[in-house]
Amino acid sequence: MASVRDDRGDAEWTADARSILLRHRTPSTGWGYRTGAAPCVEPTVLASLALRTGEHHASDPAGTAVRQAADWLTAIQQTDGSVGVSQRLRTPGWGTPYALLLWKALGGFVAEQRRASTWLLELKGETTPLSADPERVVGHDTTLVGWPWVAETHSWIEPTALAILALRREGMARHARVVEGLRVIRDRAIVTGGWNCGNKAVYGRALRPQPGPTGLALLSLAADRDRTELVDRAISYLRSHLPDVRAAESLGWGLLGLRAWGEWPEEANRWLFESFTQVAGRSDAAPRLALLLLAADAQSLEFFNG
Amino acid sequence: MDEQLATRRSSDVKRRSFLVGAGAVVAGGLGAKLLNDRDERSLRSQVFVARAQSYTENLTDIIERGLKELGLGRTWVAGKSVLLKPNLVEPTREAPQVNTHPAVVLAAAEVFRKWDAREVLVAEGQGHCRDTDWVLDQSGLGPALQDSKLDFVDLNHEDVVIVPNSMRFTKLRQLALPEALRRADVIVSMPKLKTHHWAGVTLSMKNLFGVMPGVYYGWPKNVLHHAGIAESILDINAAVRPHLAIIDGIVGMEGDGPIMGTPKAAGLLIMGTNAPAVDATGARLMGIDPWRISYLAAASGRLGPIAERHIEQRGETLKSTVQPFTLIDALQAALRG
Numbered sequence: 069m070a071s072v073r074d075d076r077g078d079a080e081w082t083a084d085a086r087s088i089l090l091r092h093r094t095p096s097t098g099w100g101y102r103t104g105a106a107p108c109v110e111p112t113v114l115a116s117l118a119l120r121t122g123e124h125h126a127s128d129p130a131g132t133a134v135r136q137a138a139d140w141l142t143a144i145q146q147t148d149g150s151v152g153v154s155q156r157l158r159t160p161g162w163g164t165p166y167a168l169l170l171w172k173a174l175g176g177f178v179a180e181q182r183r184a185s186t187w188l189l190e191l192k193g194e195t196t197p198l199s200a201d202p203e204r205v206v207g208h209d210t211t212l213v214g215w216p217w218v219a220e221t222h223s224w225i226e227p228t229a230l231a232i233l234a235l236r237r238e239g240m241a242r243h244a245r246v247v248e249g250l251r252v253i254r255d256r257a258i259v260t261g262g263w264n265c266g267n268k269a270v271y272g273r274a275l276r277p278q279p280g281p282t283g284l285a286l287l288s289l290a291a292d293r294d295r296t297e298l299v300d301r302a303i304s305y306l307r308s309h310l311p312d313v314r315a316a317e318s319l320g321w322g323l324l325g326l327r328a329w330g331e332w333p334e335e336a337n338r339w340l341f342e343s344f345t346q347v348a349g350r351s352d353a354a355p356r357l358a359l360l361l362l363a364a365d366a367q368s369l370e371f372f373n374g
Numbered sequence: 375m376d377e378q379l380a381t382r383r384s385s386d387v388k389r390r391s392f393l394v395g396a397g398a399v400v401a402g403g404l405g406a407k408l409l410n411d412r413d414e415r416s417l418r419s420q421v422f423v424a425r426a427q428s429y430t431e432n433l434t435d436i437i438e439r440g441l442k443e444l445g446l447g448r449t450w451v452a453g454k455s456v457l458l459k460p461n462l463v464e465p466t467r468e469a470p471q472v473n474t475h476p477a478v479v480l481a482a483a484e485v486f487r488k489w490d491a492r493e494v495l496v497a498e499g500q501g502h503c504r505d506t507d508w509v510l511d512q513s514g515l516g517p518a519l520q521d522s523k524l525d526f527v528d529l530n531h532e533d534v535v536i537v538p539n540s541m542r543f544t545k546l547r548q549l550a551l552p553e554a555l556r557r558a559d560v561i562v563s564m565p566k567l568k569t570h571h572w573a574g575v576t577l578s579m580k581n582l583f584g585v586m587p588g589v590y591y592g593w594p595k596n597v598l599h600h601a602g603i604a605e606s607i608l609d610i611n612a613a614v615r616p617h618l619a620i621i622d623g624i625v626g627m628e629g630d631g632p633i634m635g636t637p638k639a640a641g642l643l644i645m646g647t648n649a650p651a652v653d654a655t656g657a658r659l660m661g662i663d664p665w666r667i668s669y670l671a672a673a674s675g676r677l678g679p680i681a682e683r684h685i686e687q688r689g690e691t692l693k694s695t696v697q698p699f700t701l702i703d704a705l706q707a708a709l710r711g
Binding site for chain 1: 571
């Protein structure tokens with residue numbers, strides 16, 4: 069693979085990835101999880117942010133596509149400010165922080181951002197008192213309030229991290245919800261390093277970390293620049309595991325998390341290229357290519373941490 | 375997919391406490407219904423149990439023989455779309471007891487292809503990890519499907535259809551199901567033979583948590599946990615009605631299942647067309663009384679039979695194949711009595 073890599077520099081595969089992304093787009097709206105599927109908020113935002121990486125101009129096709137995507141998000145924003153999964157699936161509203169990130173990156177959506185962030189601040193993960201679990205079967209602090217995937221359920225790592233990133237971009241870094249969200253992230257760290265979807269231990273046993281949530285959690289903690297042991301352990305986990313990861317989503321978030329802390333494995337560009345070759349021809353390539361492009365460009369951290 | 379439930383509302387706590395503390399199966403709102411309805415006298419089903427000591431055995435032959443024993447053959451699947459639903463839970467290579475082994479999935483696919491199925495798809499919507507590619511890679515299923523030219527459907531991110539929740543064991547008025555299920559003529563649930571620290575066992579019925587789309591229910595399908603695990607299992611099975619179940623019990627999981635338990639080399643494949651009957655047999659083979667599993671007891675008479683006298687066991691006998699699985703302390707008294 070290395071010899072192939074030598075023949076195709078970063079500029080070439082990223083240009084290819086951008087072209088493929090544009091081909092996967094549903095005209096006038098955005099991207100679905102696969103070609104031919106209904107456009108959804110998450111792949112639309114990831115693809116749009118990815119197209120904002122590298123050299124771009126407002127007048128090129130990518131610029132038009134991104135602007136139309138942002139407009140499409142405003143069209144499907146609910147009256148309560150939330151943004152659902154897609155035009156048809158108006159709930160759950162876990163797409164809201166994604167929409168905020170894109171609107172912020174483009175500018176010109178102040179009213180939409182205000183409504184969305186107000187809704188997001190109202191969305192709270194359900195809690196349970198510690199007294200409800202006297203045997204401490206569940207290893208984390210269930211009284212902390214973060215963000216759930218779906219209203220009226222418990223908080224999880226990925227929606228909490230995304231909400232923190234989006235709200236901080238809205239200038240709410242010191243908001244009590246963001247501060248408590250960061251406590252959720254720190255509390256859920258697995259003792260051996262890293263995060264999974266949100267349970268660090270059950271029945272006293274540490275669960276297994278995963279690269280994607282670990283990258284996203286690191287990204288959400290990065291603005292504070294407080295490099296604790298917890299952060300170091302997560303970075304070590306990613307550094308030791310990412311060499312074996314070519315799954316685009318895990319690799320993309322994992323590398324973004326490392327980048328946010330000034331870490332960039334020497335072989336990372338090759339891993340990205342190898343992952344690109346695996347997904348480029350697939351019908352479900354769009355969100356995967358988007359994450360690879362975002363991870364490949366150091367400037368993309370601005371989309372998440374400003 | 376399976377769950378690692380992080381929080382339990384007070385009702386959830388009561389439910390599990392009752393299960394554990396009372397040594398009974400009654401879970402939450404299921405209690406009253408169970409007292410009034412255990413009539414499965416008119417229901418009968420067959421379950422086939424085969425020995426298979428390793429994944430290198432000719433599993434295709436074993437599955438084909440089992441299905442024929444159950445009266446299934448070429449005419450049952452010829453020209454049809456078959457959807458295989460394995461149990462993929464977490465991305466781990468170190469713990470192969472977590473996920474359905476690729477060899478079992480491939481063997482089933484080979485049988486259906488041989489019997490002229492129009493298409494055979496493998497589909498999953500795993501709950502513990504959003505990255506489907508990573509789960510497929512680490513479980514070994516991804517490369518296996520690629521080699522066998524089998525398509526995979528990511529049920530977490532499929533377009534969904536909304537259907538009424540006819541069973542209403544949960545309070546959910548409707549269920550969101552992936553469009554792919556509607557396109558399939560034959561749905562095959564292919565779980566692992568595992569204990570489950572909250573549900574007791576996770577077999578073909580619990581495996582259907584993994585058809586529920588993550589984009590709608592979140593990860594790890596937390597809406598369903600809040601609605602009640604046992605109740606959700608019943609509602610989902612009533613809506614999906616799988617046509618066949620094939621349990622991978624060659625290496626199962628005992629102890630702290632569904633993800634942190636230890637391997638149990640049970641050397642079994644269990645199959646049948648009625649999920650409660652198959653799961654009840656699976657539980658018995660693990661040394662667990664199925665009447666003490668709340669959702670199995672509640673399925674009795676509604677979705678199938680679970681009484682031993684109503685299940686005709688083909689292939690190996692129960693007596694010759696039963697091998698108690700270790701249970702966590704909290705479940706020991708409740709499930710074994």
